[in-house]
Amino acid sequence: MPNQVLRGALILEDGRIFRGEPFGALVDAEGEAVFNTTMTGYQEVSTDPSFYGQIVCMTYPLIGNYGVTPDDDQSRQPWIAGMIVREYCDEPENWRSEGTFANYLREHGIPALHSVDTRALTRHIRSHGDMRALLVSDAAAQSDEDLRERARHAWAPGDVNVIKDVSIDEEREVSASGPLHLALIDCGVKENIICSLQRRGVEVTVVPYDTPASDVLALGVDGVLTSPGPGDPVNTGDAVEVIRAIVDSGIPYMGVCMGHQLLALAVGASTNKLKFGHRGGNHPVKDLATGAVYITSQNHGYQVDAASVPSEQGWRVSQINLNDGSVEGLEHVSMPVFSIQYHPEGSPGPQDNQYLFDRFIDTVRRHREKRIVQGNGAVTASAELQER
Numbered sequence: 001m002p003n004q005v006l007r008g009a010l011i012l013e014d015g016r017i018f019r020g021e022p023f024g025a026l027v028d029a030e031g032e033a034v035f036n037t038t039m040t041g042y043q044e045v046s047t048d049p050s051f052y053g054q055i056v057c058m059t060y061p062l063i064g065n066y067g068v069t070p071d072d073d074q075s076r077q078p079w080i081a082g083m084i085v086r087e088y089c090d091e092p093e094n095w096r097s098e099g100t101f102a103n104y105l106r107e108h109g110i111p112a113l114h115s116v117d118t119r120a121l122t123r124h125i126r127s128h129g130d131m132r133a134l135l136v137s138d139a140a141a142q143s144d145e146d147l148r149e150r151a152r153h154a155w156a157p158g159d160v161n162v163i164k165d166v167s168i169d170e171e172r173e174v175s176a177s178g179p180l181h182l183a184l185i186d187c188g189v190k191e192n193i194i195c196s197l198q199r200r201g202v203e204v205t206v207v208p209y210d211t212p213a214s215d216v217l218a219l220g221v222d223g224v225l226t227s228p229g230p231g232d233p234v235n236t237g238d239a240v241e242v243i244r245a246i247v248d249s250g251i252p253y254m255g256v257c258m259g260h261q262l263l264a265l266a267v268g269a270s271t272n273k274l275k276f277g278h279r280g281g282n283h284p285v286k287d288l289a290t291g292a293v294y295i296t297s298q299n300h301g302y303q304v305d306a307a308s309v310p311s312e313q314g315w316r317v318s319q320i321n322l323n324d325g326s327v328e329g330l331e332h333v334s335m336p337v338f339s340i341q342y343h344p345e346g347s348p349g350p351q352d353n354q355y356l357f358d359r360f361i362d363t364v365r366r367h368r369e370k371r372i373v374q375g376n377g378a379v380t381a382s383a384e385l386q387e388r
Helices: 042-047 101-107 118-128 144-152 191-198 213-217 239-248 258-266 352-387
Strands: 008-012 017-022 029-036 054-058 082-084 112-114 131-136 172-174 181-186 203-208 223-226 253-256 271-287 293-304 315-321 327-332 337-340
Touching: 008 112, 008 144, 017 144, 029 082, 029 118, 029 271, 029 293, 042 054, 042 101, 054 118, 131 144, 172 191, 181 191, 181 239, 191 203, 191 352, 213 239, 223 258, 223 352, 239 253, 239 258, 253 258, 253 352, 258 271, 258 293, 258 327, 258 337, 271 327, 293 327, 293 352, 337 352
Parallel strands: 029 054, 054 082, 082 112, 181 203, 181 223, 223 253, 253 337
Antiparallel strands: 008 017, 008 131, 017 112, 029 131, 172 203, 271 293, 271 315, 315 327, 327 337
């Protein structure tokens, strides 16, 4: 396409401009420019709340070829600010397809560009880091300097608490056949997390991210899981205090991605921003206890500072990323608490890590049985005292 006139553009805060042709909604968007290395799953990426406010560059060169279907939505709506691709296919071939990706984005008011040099964009982000960006559908409407000025002051999801925008407003009950009941704190939950628990016979009550710990525990649940979510964990307001109180209660806890970072902050560790984040389905993670290596699906821009983990209080790093050595898991030496930085529900990405839900449910089940035994013992002891 050497003679093609590219009408749209992505402008980065450092002034770099990448030209492209619009194929989504014909609107402008501000956000954080990031890249994702998954080969499939563009609809799952679009509807993953952890991508809220981000303009996503897909490194795989062909996007749209299998269309879209409501069955693949991971949330109630797409959350991305914009989409950048190399080649877009507007004639999908797939028996599940119910429409094109372009129409899907248009329906939700999300702009997108194709014919962008996504390799150059990805290399630029890897060299200079994730940054503020502006996506425009008509780059000729303003001068390049005006566009650069707008990009320098673009809004980014790390500026404010964005979890409040993606979390539910009221409780949601998901029934199941088994005896276990979990609370799922919604910081931006993906549907496959709920499905993964439901398939294991677990009843789930999904609660807003800022639900007081006392209200969560009053549900009588056997354990608590905190979901992934977007933005900087230090901006989440009272969520850290909620997690701290839940962990202090002694109830089993599992944190996923944002839930992992909130756990770290709750126990006194700190977090910091990665240069260009982990977003893709091919990140190798090593379990330090077993030496096993898992290929994981990830989507986050922040990490737990390993040096800040309070080992003197029984906390330890349980898993690390083999690409950069960053923290991928935390656990306590005696309490029924652990967390992971990646996405075990794996959509998009591999299914290797579903075992983590089994691990948590086993922990919850053992803790519940122990509680029942202790409760029966207390009842028996009370009866004996009354007989005396």
